[in-house]
Amino acid sequence: MKKIWISLLSKNEEKAKKMMASLGQYGLAPAGHFWSNNLEKMEWSSARQPLLDPEVAAWLIVANEADFADPDTRFGLSLLSITVQAARGHGFPTIIAFDGKPPAPDTLPTPLRHAQFAPDSAALGAKVVARVNVPFKPQAAEYRLDVYGVPGLGLWLEAGPAAGHNWNGVMFGVSPGDINAHGVAAAGKPPTEKMILNYPMQGLKLQLGEREYTAWAVKNPLDEKTSYYLRALGRPESFVFGEFSEADSAEVFVLKMT
Structure with a gap:
């Protein structure tokens, strides 16, 4: 059955x-x-x-x-x-x-x-x-994204490139809301110790259309076995994330959450 x-x-x-x-x-x-x-x-x-x-x-x-x-x-x-x-x-x-x-x-x-x-x-x-009764075949993913909700520890998100891809750094933003912790660690398990972060950035402001995001970022290289973790505050209506870029335009993923 x-x-x-x-x-x-x-x-x-x-x-x-x-x-x-x-x-x-x-x-x-x-x-x-x-x-x-x-x-x-x-x-x-x-x-x-x-x-x-x-x-x-x-x-x-x-x-x-x-x-x-x-x-x-x-x-x-x-x-x-x-x-x-x-x-x-x-x-x-x-x-x-x-x-x-x-x-x-x-x-x-x-x-x-x-x-x-x-x-x-x-x-x-x-x-x-x-x-x-229709055999399930997972759709190809352009990124990895997971969430961990732990009472007392907050809402942690995990993001990274899809299998076979690499990112030269990563950026993640929430709107509305804020972020108060981040780290880089092995995929599949939020970090429990302080991680070495390459050029960590906090409180970045991104404007996409009429929506403003608060974002954090690092320049650590990521692959399918390495992830970026962050703790989000509030109840964001939207997430934006992707490979970090210093260019005026970059490819990002936007998720409507409500």
Whole structure:
């Protein structure tokens, strides 16, 4: 039986029981949780380990228009989606069972734009089965990005070049919000000791359109086995990052987070 992890954005015990029973009739093994918007306690990360289970074939988000419009909810879902895709592959099967009119694709947070919307109806089980029976092939990634939410230690982000690529330094910015720590270390594990940083830069101001970012940067060379780590403050609506450049224009990656 294929496992499905469900995140219900509204706490409704009766709805949850009916959905579990319905999906079970299609030969699926559903499990899940009720979503919590407590960003300070990093409660979005409670679903990380279940979703990293290799036997979990898809992530099902159950939402309505009001729940999905909440910026805290969108930010938490974006963080969880980033870390799941970092571990399971870009484009990991994600289905949003939506009660109402689905939002326009360009209004979605970037980490959720690969998700498939489906009506929250009796036909949902058939759609989920059809999705999980399609072999998942991760999409090619242009960068590496992961997040670590640890209560008491804050929100740490990990960024670096994709496999087979190298960066001569790195820059990462948040908007709004700030950064108060950074380091370079082996990929896959935030640094626990002070790192030697080449030409560290703090408090850089970047303007992209009407949005201003606060960025930090270093000139340490990075490859697929080395990452840049930083601790972000607040609830940024957008991230910008990429290889460091002193030129007036440079290629960067921009993620909408809410």
